[in-house]
Amino acid sequence: MNADNWFVLGVDLGSTTAKAAVVDRDGELRGADVVQMGAVSPAAVARAIDGALRAAAVSRDEIRWTVSTGYGRKLVPGADRSYTEITCHARGAAALRPGVRLVIDIGGQDSKAIIVDDEGLVDRFAMNDRCASGTGRFFDVLARALEAEIEEVGELALAGSDTLEVSSMCATFAETEVISLLAQGRSKADVAASVHRAVAARTLGLVAQVGRVFPAVMTGGVAKNPAALHYVSQALRHPVELLEQPQIAGAYGAGLLARDEYLGTAAARSERDAAAGEQVAATAAAVTPHCLDCDGVLAQPADAGPVPIELRRSAP
Numbered sequence: 503m504n505a506d507n508w509f510v511l512g513v514d515l516g517s518t519t520a521k522a523a524v525v526d527r528d529g530e531l532r533g534a535d536v537v538q539m540g541a542v543s544p545a546a547v548a549r550a551i552d553g554a555l556r557a558a559a560v561s562r563d564e565i566r567w568t569v570s571t572g573y574g575r576k577l578v579p580g581a582d583r584s585y586t587e588i589t590c591h592a593r594g595a596a597a598l599r600p601g602v603r604l605v606i607d608i609g610g611q612d613s614k615a616i617i618v619d620d621e622g623l624v625d626r627f628a629m630n631d632r633c634a635s636g637t638g639r640f641f642d643v644l645a646r647a648l649e650a651e652i653e654e655v656g657e658l659a660l661a662g663s664d665t666l667e668v669s670s671m672c673a674t675f676a677e678t679e680v681i682s683l684l685a686q687g688r689s690k691a692d693v694a695a696s697v698h699r700a701v702a703a704r705t706l707g708l709v710a711q712v713g714r715v716f717p718a719v720m721t722g723g724v725a726k727n728p729a730a731l732h733y734v735s736q737a738l739r740h741p742v743e744l745l746e747q748p749q750i751a752g753a754y755g756a757g758l759l760a761r762d763e764y765l766g767t768a769a770a771r772s773e774r775d776a777a778a779g780e781q782v783a784a785t786a787a788a789v790t791p792h793c794l795d796c797d798g799v800l801a802q803p804a805d806a807g808p809v810p811i812e813l814r815r816s817a818p
């Protein structure tokens with residue numbers, strides 16, 4: 503082992519997948535892995551880390567520092583530090599797409615719109631973690647109702663016409679509505695296209711809270727769905743760019759923060775992340791529409807969205 507040859511690890515333990523990324527001393531992504539989970543599980547984290555190390559051809563004892571992020575970030579064994587996924591997605595996306603201003607992260611259980619500054623730091627953000635609409639869970643429900651794999655839903659939607667009226671934006675009721683449209687003889691492609699168009703309005707509502715600025719990229723697993731990218735671009739009336747590996751943007755960002763920490767240059771981000779953490783906690787505590795109270799009809803206008811939140815810039 504060469505002592506000068508060191509690496510760091512970023513681990514993103516989400517609600518549905520565990521992701522790990524190995525980053526080298528120059529900040530380059532050397533290898534990554536994504537592991538599907540049934541439930542948040544440390545075993546899935548171990549598999550993702552092993553996969554990333556294998557992909558990078560790096561051994562465990564060459565890893566100097568580990569940063570965790572994501573919904574289950576406090577459950578990642580061996581993490582030296584954790585950051586919110588807002589900070590990590592911003593940092594990862596800014597490295598994968600230099601100059602990016604807007605990051606739309608759609609994961610399994612939540613969605614976020616993040617405005618990023620020149621240095622890849624979070625300027626402000628809005629988050630929806632209260633309602634499945636506009637998250638990966640909604641598309642998972644759609645796939646089940648269409649009897650399709652999640653990987654097929656996007657192509658199916660792109661082949662259809664998006665003119666059907668989809669009134670229900672609640673995941674539970676949407677499944678019933680999709681089944682009913684299919685029973686009326688509507689094609690799977692048309693139903694898929696119409697649902698994607700309706701869901702994109704939710705994302706537009708989230709973006710409206712932080713500002714419609716460009717260039718924009720989409721991160722998270724839903725970015726792998728080509729119809730999600732198409733319809734969100736259409737709703738924003740501007741192309742949203744596709745990253746090569748959108749699902750590992752958070753893990754890569756965590757790896758870059760691990761590198762900053764190891765080099766001792768993480769102070770500014772650390773301060774920002776503490777502020778972001780407080781805002782996330784405040785959102786979770788805020789009174790927002792709850793699933794059980796929802797009658798299945800889109801009660802608020804599409805651009806009302808969740809509770810608006812703003813992250814103040816800290817002094818330099």
Ligand code: ADP
Pocket residue numbers: 515516517518519520572608609610611612637638639641642652653654656721722723724725726727749
């Ligand atoms: P989390 O970090 O919350 O675990 P991810 O960012 O990994 O979530 O995103 C998971 C979601 O991404 C799934 O719910 C699924 O809807 C979507 N997804 C994952 N892979 C694909 C794919 N190949 N095509 C379309 N959608 C996908």
